[in-house]
Amino acid sequence: MPGGRLTDEDRQHIAAGLADGLGYAEIGRRLGRPASTIMREVTRNGGPDDYGADRAHEATRHRARRHKHAQPPAPPISDTGHGRDPQAVQDFTASFTDLLVQQGLPRMEARVLASLYITDSGALTAADLVQRLRVSPASVSHAVAFLEQQGMLKRERVPGARRERYVIEDEMWLPSLLASLQMNEALVAVSQRGAGILGATTPAGARFESSAELLLLVTEAFRQVIEQWQQILAARSAQPPDTLTTRDELAH
Structure with missing residues (x-):
């Protein structure tokens, strides 16, 4: 299966390709695999002059067993209170x-x-x-x-x-959104500049003009969302410290 682990049949094809003098890219293309995957497979199993499909398959199985046995059991997650599974x-x-x-x-x-x-x-x-x-x-x-x-x-x-x-950071996504906002603003500016230089009535200029319009809408939406969220945070900060506790107590 492309993208999955190499099978014994895959390794037979790799060995045959090497014997025919094919490069990694061509072997990968025939198997539907990246050339880097073929290169790693061949390099760690004897190289192009000493690659054997059966030996490579057995070596891979041995490495997998050794890795499995070497891995200690995963430590339990400590935050499993509150009735969590x-x-x-x-x-x-x-x-x-x-x-x-x-x-x-x-x-x-x-x-x-x-x-x-x-x-x-x-x-x-x-x-x-x-x-x-x-x-x-x-x-x-x-x-x-x-x-x-x-x-x-x-x-x-x-x-x-x-x-x-x-x-x-409780608001860890906010810096990311602000960075995206700044990037959008930069893209709007460069798209508008491109439309002006190329001419908004030309196909290339119109492409930049259309991009600027879309990015401007996204930028405005981002800015409104961030401002609204900052208002929500400010309102929360203004609440009495015991408000949340009182609500929790009432809920129980």
Whole structure:
């Protein structure tokens, strides 16, 4: 299946292609695979001069068994109170992570962000993240640096300790929306400039003019949404501190 794991039949085709003197790109095209996949497969299994389909298949099975046995069981998620189903929380975390990756976040950064976002405290230390994600401290450090630069989390000292913890920003999507707003404004400006230079009555100029009109509508909608949300936050901040508690007590 294209995009899935290589099968024994795939490896037979790769071996035959190499014997015929085909390049990685051509072999990949025939199998419906990226050339990089073929290159990695051949490189880690003897190279183009010593690649054997049966030997490669057995080596892959051996690596898979070794990796499976080496992986310790996933640590339980600590925030499983409030009657939550631990498996449901774990499944949701995985799906949320996948969604963040689809939105453009690198996978490690997405895993760190999802781990923070599902915690009630919204804060975890580097050691917490290493244990939860079963990755190296360096991987966590790089991911945190990226997310901090994007304004999605911040660092703070653990009270009474020398350690740091990473805290999710409650309004972490706001900086992203503001960045999108700025990008849209820049695109509007350059599209209008392009229409002026090329001539709005020409096909190329009309294309830029139409793009500017659409982007301007999106920009205005973004600006209105952000202003409305800021008003909502201001109203919440103005509420008495015990308002939420009182409502919760009344609900029970």
